[in-house]
Amino acid sequence: MDWFSDPGAWLSRLVLTRGVAVVYLLAFVAALRQGPALLGSAGLTPVPRFLRHSSFRRAPSLFHWRWSDRLFAGVCWTGTALSLATLAGLADRLPVAGWMVLWLGLWALYLSIVNVGQIWYGFGWETLLLEAGFLMVFLGPAHVAPPTLVLWLVAWLLFRLEFGAGLIKLRGDRCWRDLTCLDFHHETQPMPGPLSWWFHRLPRRLHRVETVANHVTQLVVVFGLLAPQPVAGVAALVVVVTQGYLVVSGNFAWLNWLTLVLALGVVDGGWYAAVLPVDPPAQLDSPAWFTAVSIGLAVLVAVLSVAPVRNLLSRQQRMNTSFDPLRLVNSYGAFGSVTRVRRELVVEATDRPDPDAVWREYEFRGKPGDVRRRPPQWAPYHLRLDWLMWFVALSPAYGRTWLSAFLGRLLDADPATLRLLRSAPFGDRPPAAVRVLLYRYRFTTRAERRASGAFWHRTFERELVPPVTREELGSIR
Structure with missing residues (x-):
């Protein structure tokens, strides 16, 4: 590894990009199936009505130029096709510019939906997918060495996601501080899963253990994500375990799944090579112009991170907030308060x-x-x-x-x-x-x-x- 490319991270990139492509696929399929009833011209909150009171500058979307239910379906089908092409490995066969155009297309299409999605798309995992998807544009196909700076930006996203969630709990509901929130949460969460009844019926002592483990992961372990390997990989594996626990205990759309994918992307690529029987690419290139682009991206993210970091440090921390209309660098957090009934x-x-x-x-x-x-x-x-x-x-x-x-x-x-x-x-x-x-x-x-x-x-x-x-x-x- 050097400052600008990390050939040993090619497997980490493979896991990461395939995982994000799966989430994109689910997002576009969900939009295709639910969009007509929720957002269509005869939907519950019609997009044409929303567009009359919105502007492209405040909510960038291709639908500002034209809206029709057929065009919306076309956007969803195009996003689905691009996601499937990426999953099938077709994107990895493209030149670097082709890879970037494909992933940028996925991001732009989904941004167009989210920015007209109104209350139905007001969830933190929408902006998380957009931010993660934008970073995928700059990771490059299989024949290019993964840019080190972009890999660091993935770790920075995961850090903000987890640390923001930990801080909002610590600053929010008192039950997070006295370790009693999980006496209620499994029962009162928005959509319990098949095992939520059993999690709720765990002894209260185990609920305290759950809460402490959450705090330790989100407020302490996450700093390891910003350290060199192997520390970053160990911290990422802890996040994988805790997110897996959340996956089996509830239904939070793709929030935990995408967080888990991001954590897998931070795991040391050498660890994957030791357990996966996959031959490395014969040669990994590092085009100078692509390196320059990754440096530019790092500068952009650093500038756009100022507002989210200020929000993290503020006693009036806001959850799931975007500070730019393109949703490139965001603040995250969940369950600052827990309902008891x-x-x-x-x-x-x-x-x-x-x-x-x-x-x-x-x-x-x-x-x-x-x-x-x-x-x-x-x-x-x-x-x-x-x-x-x-x-x-x-x-x-x-x-x-x-x-x-x-x-x-x-x-x-x-x-x-x-x-x-x-x-x-x-x-x-x-x-x-x-x-x-x-x-x-x-x-x-x-x-x-x-x-x-x-x-x-x-x-x-x-x-x-x-x-x-x-x-x-x-x-x-």
Whole structure:
């Protein structure tokens, strides 16, 4: 390794770029499947309406020049194809300039979606994918020696991601300081996974161990990421283990998966060579112009890092914040506060809106509903509607721009909207009325689980939206 290229990191680059390509693929597929119902011209928050009140300077996107549902689908399909080409190794066969154009295309296409995605794309893992994806542009194909400076920028991204998450916890909810947050978190997290019931039922002493391990990793071990090898590799492996733990204990879209991929990219390439039967490239070039580009990138990231570092050091630290419209260098953090009580929205419909009406539930794909249904595994795929329903249960203000439109689509039995759900009580037939109830959910005890087979126990709290028909829908807008 020298200051400008690290031939021994070729396997680390291979793991890293393939992993980021997988996440891009999931992101574009999710946009293709969910975008029409959420963002389309007849979606819950239509992009054309958003574009009337936005500018290219504030939210760069190719959709400022033209919008159509067909163009949006074309962007998603193009991104999917480019992701698959990268996974198949086609990008590695391109000249350096071709590699850069391909990865820059992936980044620009996804940036175009995120910047018009409104509330549905307001998650930290969107900017994380964009920042990581932009760095991939400058790593180069298989026949080029990985640029050392870009590898350092990957470690710098991982450091900010983990350290920001650790600081926001330490500065936020008191339960992180008294080590009790995980008494609640497995039960109240936005979308529990198949093993979350068992994690929640661990002894409280083990919850304290979980919390301490989180603090040690995010506030202490992360500084090893900025050290030379092998220290950086050891620190990265610790991050891999902790992220793997989060992967099996919850459903956080691709946040933990992409963090894990970034950590694998920081692992010493020589360690991979010792366990993977892969022959190294016969020759690795280092074009002078490509080295110059990597130096320019490092300078750019250093300048753009000033605001995120100030945010890290501030007592008023903000989570998941972008300081430039291209989302090149961002601040991260999660769960500065932990909810103690889980509340869920239950959406119901009836075919006869009278006092004797029988109400039947809509089932969502990922969020809790049927108390006997085991929480499913969806991550790293992102169910955007399910996540937003969790936020509305915390505060109805999160649904101000779209909840009434969602109910209207259910009353119309809109096919695109129904495809976001697991099941509708009347199939593709429009109901006569819908309503939204608020329930308190908790995981069953071990005894309750044995007796009933249920994972959840729920208690009715109140009616959030009273029964509404198509004619009455305007009254809640």
